[in-house]
Amino acid sequence: MNIPLRTRYAILNFGTMIAFTAVTITVGLFTSPWLEHWLNQDRFGAFRVVLDCQGYLALLELGLGGALAPLLARAFATRDERALKQSMAAAAQAYLGVSLVTLLAGFCLTPILPRFVAGLSAVDLVDLRRAWWIGLLGLLTLSLVPFRAIIEARQRGYQVNLLLIAQSLLITAISLPLARAGWGITGQSLAFVIGTWVFTLSLTALVVKERRELLGSWMTRSEPDTRRLLWSLSAATFLINLSNRVSLMTDNLVVGSMLGAGTVTILFFTQRLPLLAQSLLLGVGSATWAPLAELHNRGERDTFNQRLIEISRLMALLSVAGLGPIVAYNRQFVSLWMGSSFSYGGDSIVILAAINAFLLPQFSLWGWCFSATGQVRRVVAVSVLAALVNVVASIAMTRWLGLIGPLLGTTFAFVAVSLWMLPVLLYRVFGTSPVALARAVGGPLLGGIVYTGGLWWITQRHQPVGRLGLAIEMSLAALGFSILCGLAILLNKNDRTLWRLRLQTVFARG
Template sequence: QYHRPSLVLSLCGRLSLTVDALLVGMFLGPAAVAMFAVTCRLFEVAQSQLQNVSSASWAGFANLYAAGQHQEFNHRLIEVTRLVLILSGVFLVPLVGYSESFVQLWVGSHQFAGQWFVLTCAVNVTLLALFTTWSMLLRGIGRIECLVPVYVTQTAINVAMSVVLVRWLGLLGPVLGTAVGFCSVTVWWLPQVLKRELRLSRNSLAYAVAGPSVLMSVSVVVVRLVAVKYPPANWLAWFGSTATFSLVFLLAAWWLCLATHERRLWGLRFQTWCGAKRSVVA
């Protein structure tokens, strides 16, 4: 026995993950696949970690929904949405600035796919982390069927646009095709589903997204300018630079994207978590 909506969503996810490299190999050749894979590598790692964060929240949402705490459910959803975007910035802002240096130190600059490629990858990873958060909570409360038309349409547009764009733009084509699928379908349809199924205000959702998104956009420009002006000469400098900008972004988001009561709440949560860890060790 199998659950048909789950199967459809799984197939859409697998197809979206594998089609890009297949199209690059088919239209651009094996050498282009290596360049594609090398430049994408850091973003694949970041994507995996962000999806782990997104997927970890569904059980708590399911408990709130089952208990009938719908107002608290929606409040926590806004909170987690903002958190996922802030963490996306922590991971991705330094990578956009320093991916070229990473590839140069690893295999040589001739294997770098380009800055527009990197920027598009970062947009895709950010959107995917956001969509995973929203989709997992809908799965957790048993509303998986409403996701099927969204992801089937997105996948169809993704594949079609990737086929067209890879022949026109080369390596940039498949990742841009993914971005087109996200921006033309999921970025507006999935919030509409959340509004219909959970009575969640789209304005509240947009407000949660806006602050971190603006901060990420500004930070990417600043970090890239610094990376071009002062490129790291070795791996130690590379790790030091990326770690520094991750910390700076986190601090900026703490003060600019969170209200006073939210900072106080997260501080209490962190203290509670540290206390629980000390108790376990003791």
């Protein structure tokens, strides 16, 4: 049985994503209590709002990144150097203009920023505006996004992940001293801008080192057909990106404007572990979209569907193994992490956050099947409808139920829209069996519910001894479910052979 090189890259991509998440968790455990103490609850929450608002500004790239991905994937799959250079030229020139427009738009939006952070003092509002202006400088890195797209289209996402680890450590090394020195929200924004620029320039250097000719992409004359194709795909991608941002990144804005900046801090720390797990699981889609696109571009439809179902099952298994212990132990974790005096948001928040963290990576993976193969228009209606349902439900439920409202709105939109519409589209476009997909995801979910229920029962009657005891118990709980799942998979001889060869490719020479 021959395992292609793309499998090695997918495993490396996911492995480094795990390393990045581990570093993020470790750094967060160390730094967050200190930052919350030195900044205070209001300033910490206000900075989270600044990051979310600037994330909305990044949408002014108008979906060019998602439109560029299938063009580059096709160029690498067919080894078409001319198409590669033309795609990079069109994208680089478009992104340069977008970055300048984004910067201008950010300055114009400064007056409305305080509306999203109720309860700040006059001094903190001045600090907020200054942090906003500094943060806008980080958005100029949009002009270099095509170079990151090159790395990911070549299935070398592990290089991005390693640089993300370095970026995380750099931001931490800068943000902590600035917070301690009293630089407030401004200091945190400055740390993030420095980290963003170092990360982006390093990615650019990796590409230019191998392909110096791409450094002149801004000056290369791009063909009208390439520009037209890029922008035709970007409109649909923009709508999807906007919908995803509205669906998933409005919680802090809704809570900050309706319940106050300090409440954002409570929400942030209460659901911190589920969100970290969610980011790790989303990495599966990042690690596998390029190999799936390659299979589609080569016309290997059956293999494409087999891999998609296999990855969906693997993602479900990983989700339950990680999220089950989080649901069971989150209250003890937050108490030990932030101190017993911290206002915990409640068990209902972590349960809903875990449900969303289970569903979102699956939907993201299924959505990548369309965007990575140049068929992104097919999922625009699903994304827009889910976003509208999410926003309306989140605002209404926040007014009615308080802090839990935004998470409940997200869950409602997932179940009411995405859970059934995306499998239907996969069947119509790629022939993916909805029954096989449901079995791949539903089996681990049912087992995980039973397993998590048992863990929950134990934690209600037993308290871990200190941080080390908590870490050991959570690790053993995750390991226990992973072993059960692994045994179930390895009972099949073909699966044993396949996974052994896949792991061997990680250490094989490219």
